[in-house]
Structures are given as C-alpha cells and as structure tokens.
Amino acid sequence: PRRPILKGVSFSVPAGHTVAVVGQSGAGKSTISRLLYRFYDINSGSISIDGQDIREVTQYSVRASLGIVPQDTVLFNDTIEYNIDYGKPGSGTPAIENAARLAQIHQFIESTPDGYDTMVGERGLKLSGGEKQRVAIARTILKDPPILLFDEATSALDSATEQAIQQNLRDLSKGKTTLVIAHRLSTVVDADEILVLQAGQIVERGHHRDLLAMDGVYADMWARQQEDREADARLTEE
Numbered sequence: 001p002r003r004p005i006l007k008g009v010s011f012s013v014p015a016g017h018t019v020a021v022v023g024q025s026g027a028g029k030s031t032i033s034r035l036l037y038r039f040y041d042i043n044s045g046s047i048s049i050d051g052q053d054i055r056e057v058t059q060y061s062v063r064a065s066l067g068i069v070p071q072d073t074v075l076f077n078d079t080i081e082y083n084i085d086y087g088k089p090g091s092g093t094p095a096i097e098n099a100a101r102l103a104q105i106h107q108f109i110e111s112t113p114d115g116y117d118t119m120v121g122e123r124g125l126k127l128s129g130g131e132k133q134r135v136a137i138a139r140t141i142l143k144d145p146p147i148l149l150f151d152e153a154t155s156a157l158d159s160a161t162e163q164a165i166q167q168n169l170r171d172l173s174k175g176k177t178t179l180v181i182a183h184r185l186s187t188v189v190d191a192d193e194i195l196v197l198q199a200g201q202i203v204e205r206g207h208h209r210d211l212l213a214m215d216g217v218y219a220d221m222w223a224r225q226q227e228d229r230e231a232d233a234r235l236t237e238e
Contacts, residue, residue: 001043005031007200010045011193018178020188022218023197029181030071033151036179038062049147067145069169071152073136075124080109080135081116083124087139095142103138103168105131130165137168148178154187162187185222186229194218 005028013019021029035042038059046053054062067087075083084096091099096116100106108131112118124132133153140148150169154162166187182188189208196204196211196218204211204218211218 004043005200006035006042009197009200009202011195011202011205013177013179014192015177016175017192018173018180018190020180020182020191020194021197022182022185022188022194022221024221025183027197028200029183029197030151032179033068033149033181036062036066036149037068065145066147066149067140067143068149068151069133069136069140069153073124073132075120075127075132075135077120077122079114079117079119083120083135084138084142087141087143091142096138099138099142100134102141102171103134104164105134105138108134133165134168137165137172141172146177148173148176149181150178151181152183153180154184185218185225196221 009028009032011019021032023029034040035047036054038054041055046055048054049062049065076086081093081096084099085091087099088095093116097106100109100116109116109118118126120126120132120135124135127135136153150173153169154165162184170190180188180191185208188194191208193205194208194211195202196216198217204214204216206214212222213219
C-alpha cells in the first residue's frame, strides 16, 4: 500500500487478439504478469478471465489456462525431454517431439549424442540462450493453453536469434489470446493494441502506426531504438 506500482491501469484483451504492454524498465510491465498468475493480489479493482474474477476461482484453474514464455527461462537440472514435458506432464514422446519440431529445436536435440535424454545442467547452463528459449516455447506449445503471456521473451537474445524466435512466437499465438510484455518495440508492431506504460500508468494506447503519428512517448522510444539498431549494424559492418 505504501508503494503502489500500477495506478488506474484498465484494459482488456479480446479472445484471439494480441495486446502488447511496452515501456521503460521499472514502468510496471512485469507486475502485470505476476498479478495474472496471482503471485499476489491487487489492492483495488479486479482482474477477470472470461468474466470471472481470478480471486474467486482456484489458483490451479487460473494457471492451467495460462502459458508463459518468460525473459529468464527456468530449466531443471534434468533431461531436455523432462523440461519440455513439464508443460503438460505425461504427454508422451510423440507429443513432446511434435512440440519440439514446432519450436524449431527438434533437429538440435537429435544432433546431440543423447538426444532427448541430454541433461541441461543447473538452470540449463549447458544450453545457449536461444536453445533455452526454444525449450520454453516447446513447453508452452505442449501445454496448449488458451491464453499466452510473453514476458520480455526475447530481450536477452541477439538480433538474429530474436528474429527466428519471434516467428515461432507468432505461430504459437495464432488464434490464442495473447499478452506481450516487451521493451523492444520491433517485436510488437503487429499487435492489435499497444499500451504504453510509464510510472505505472497507461499514457498512450493504439496501433503502432497511430502511436507513431502521435509523436509522443512511443514515437520517442521507437526513434531511439531505431538509432541503437543502426549503430549496432554499423559496428557489425566494421
């Protein structure tokens, strides 16, 4: 109560649509994902899924309907198969391999000496950032939830890996209700609506083109990120 994070935030994600929440670090973006999972409850207002207040149903049912691809993928010190199967335990090898194919990691797994029995190490340290992300995507594909949450899902990756994974995420979100929390604006230009969060408040909202036309907070963030990308490209060429 002494330090409110979100102030007067109100929005809805229609079934089958994609809404993005963007803003600088500390704006309150990731707080939204934590609230959706009921890691803690809000002090006022309500969060509803399909018209039901999530405080009035079981945590299990809320979390069963959500699938998350997080910024920092948590892998267990076990096999790749175990880590994918964690999305929906007991799915069986054919379903796990199909999810891995859709996440474009099946070929990599097959190329390793132990295949799906490969141990990933503590927190997945034996895999690269891109490989860990693909395991997380495969896990979510296997779970097949109606609601998807991408929380800074590609922020730790290089541009080439990010582009490949962004296509995976677009394929994964087809026909699903999707909330994308992002810092890199290039990853959300196709969203049905973009919410610009600043100090816990929505200061702008609309489609990518509309927000650029406003020439406000979003347009300023876009211009700065484009400059950074161009600078990175020049460094790569040199």
